[in-house]
Amino acid sequence: xxxxxxxxxxxxxxxxxxxxxxxxxxxxxxxxxxxxxxxxxxxxxxxxxxxxxxxxxxxxxxxxxxxxxxxxxxxxxxxxxxxxxxxxxxxxxxxxxxxxxxxxxxxxxxxxxxxxxxxxxxxxxxxxxxxxxxxxxxxxxxxxxxxxxxxxxxxxxxxxxxxxxxxxxxxxxxxxxxxxxxxxxxxxxxxxxxxxxxxxxxxxxxxxxxxxxxxxxxxx
Numbered sequence: 001x002x003x004x005x006x007x008x009x010x011x012x013x014x015x016x017x018x019x020x021x022x023x024x025x026x027x028x029x030x031x032x033x034x035x036x037x038x039x040x041x042x043x044x045x046x047x048x049x050x051x052x053x054x055x056x057x058x059x060x061x062x063x064x065x066x067x068x069x070x071x072x073x074x075x076x077x078x079x080x081x082x083x084x085x086x087x088x089x090x091x092x093x094x095x096x097x098x099x100x101x102x103x104x105x106x107x108x109x110x111x112x113x114x115x116x117x118x119x120x121x122x123x124x125x126x127x128x129x130x131x132x133x134x135x136x137x138x139x140x141x142x143x144x145x146x147x148x149x150x151x152x153x154x155x156x157x158x159x160x161x162x163x164x165x166x167x168x169x170x171x172x173x174x175x176x177x178x179x180x181x182x183x184x185x186x187x188x189x190x191x192x193x194x195x196x197x198x199x200x201x202x203x204x205x206x207x208x209x210x211x212x213x214x215x216x217x218x219x220x
Contacts, residue, residue, distance in 0.1 A: 006212075006216055006217055006218040007039070007040055007215070007216060007217040007218070008039040008040065008217065008218060008220050009039065009040050009041070009042060009211070009212060009215070009217035009218065009219050009220065010038065010039050010040070010041045010042070010219075010220050011041075011042045011044065011204075011208050011219055011220075012041060012042070012043045012044065013044050013045070013204060014043055014044065014045040015045060015046070016045065016046050016047070016048065016090070017045045017046075017047060018047070018048060018050075018075075019047050019048075019050045019052065019075060019077050019088065020077070022043075022045065022047065022094075022096070023077075023079070025043065026043070026096055026098065026160045026161070027160075029041055029043070029098040029160075030098055030154055030158050030160050033098050033099075033100055033158050034100075034154075034156045034158050038098075039220065040097070040098065040099045040100060040215075040217060041097070041098040041099075042095060042096070042097050042098075042208065042211055043095065043096040043097075043098065044093060044094070044095055044204060044207065044208075045094055045096075046088075046089075046090060046091070046092055046093065046094060046200060047088040047089060047090075047092070047094060048073070048075070048089065048090065049072065049073050049074040049075065049087075049088075049089040049090070049173060050074060050075040050076070050077060050087070050088050050089070051064075051069070051074055051075070051076050051077070051085060051086070051087055051088075051176065051177055052076075052077050052078075052079045052081075052085070052086050052087075052088065052150075053076070053077065053078045053079060053084075053085055054079060054081050054082055054083035054084055054085070054086070054150050055080070055081070055082050055083070056082065056083055056084050057078075057083075057084050057085050058084070058085075060178075061084060061085040061177055061178040062076070062085055062176070062177055063175070063176055063177055063178065064176035064177075068176070069176070072173070072176065074087075074173070074176060079161070080152050080160075080161070081150040081151055081152045081160075081161035082150055082151060082152065083137070083148075083149075083150035084178075085177045085178060085179070086148050086150060086164060086177070086179065087173055087174055087176065087177050087179065088164055089169060089170065089173055090169070090170070091166075091167055091168035091169040091170065091189070091191075091200070092164050092165065092166055092167060092169045093164070093165040093167050093200050093203050093207065094162070094163070094164050094165075095162045095163045095164075095165070095207065095211075096160060096161060096162045097115070097159055097160075097162050097211070098158065098159060098160060099158070099159045099215070100156070100157060100158055101153065101157040101158075101159060102156070102157045105157075106157050108151070108153055111151065111153070111159065112137055112149060112151065114214050114215065115149050115151070115162065115163055116132055116137070116138070116139055116149065117210075117214050118163075118207065118210045118211045118213075118214045118215075119139045119146075119147045119149075119163060119165060119207075119210075120132075120139055121206075121210035121213060121214065122165075122203065122206040122207040122209075122210040122211075123139070123146065123147075123165075123190060123193075123206070125206040125209075125210070126190060126194070126198065126202065126203070126206055127194055128141065128146070128190060128193045128194060129141065130146050130147075137149050137150075141188055141193055143186060143188040143192065143193065144185060144186030144187045144188040145179060145185060145186070145187045145188065146165065146166055146187075146188050146189070146190070146193070147163055147164060147165040147166065148163065148164045148179070149162070149163045149164075150162075165190070165203065165207070166187060166188065166189035166190065167189060167190045167191065167198050167199070167200055167202070167203055168189060168190070168191045168197060168198055168199065168200075169189050171187055171188070171189060171192070174187045190203070
């Protein structure tokens with residue numbers, strides 16, 4: 001592949017998917033990507049209410065006990081990504097890039113910064129100014145954290161897990177956790193930022209296009 005060739009990218013919009021089903025989907029796609037049976041793939045979906053625990057999670061960062069979670073309809077999952085505790089739910093765009101980082105992107109730190117850049121560019125297209133915070137992962141506005149990132153890079157440099165962008169999320173559900181282990185830091189959403197209802201559908205094109213810009217790919 002020459003330096004200017006665009007990598008093919010398949011974008012899959014899966015709708016609302018239970019977290020356990022999304023884990024199985026990712027495992028299948030990672031295996032197929034590793035074998036070269038599919039191109040780089042970006043899965044876009046949303047989850048029902050779920051709290052996920054990354055490899056750096058502390059139990060104390062889950063504030064809702066089992067009974068409270070049951071009343072709120074929140075599942076709890078340990079997962080294979082990095083990072084701490086996150087919440088996913090309706091109105092949040094979750095992106096799972098299944099990418100082969102070989103041969104020239106074998107740098108996890110760079111990959112994280114590239115995902116942040118995708119989200120910064122995508123929300124800018126929707127009229128929201130966001131940026132990074134020193135020493136932290138994700139993107140932020142003056143009001144708070146707009147998107148979380150937690151990834152896994154498996155053997156063969158195939159990525160999974162990814163990002164969660166608050167679009168029209170009910171932010172009250174973040175009170176059930178210490179988001180990403182960061183106390184006293186607010187969360188926000190695109191709808192909050194622009195003071196109107198933003199839908200997941202509104203974000204598909206900006207996110208997909210920004211993804212292709214940053215990762216030098218072309219949608220199939």
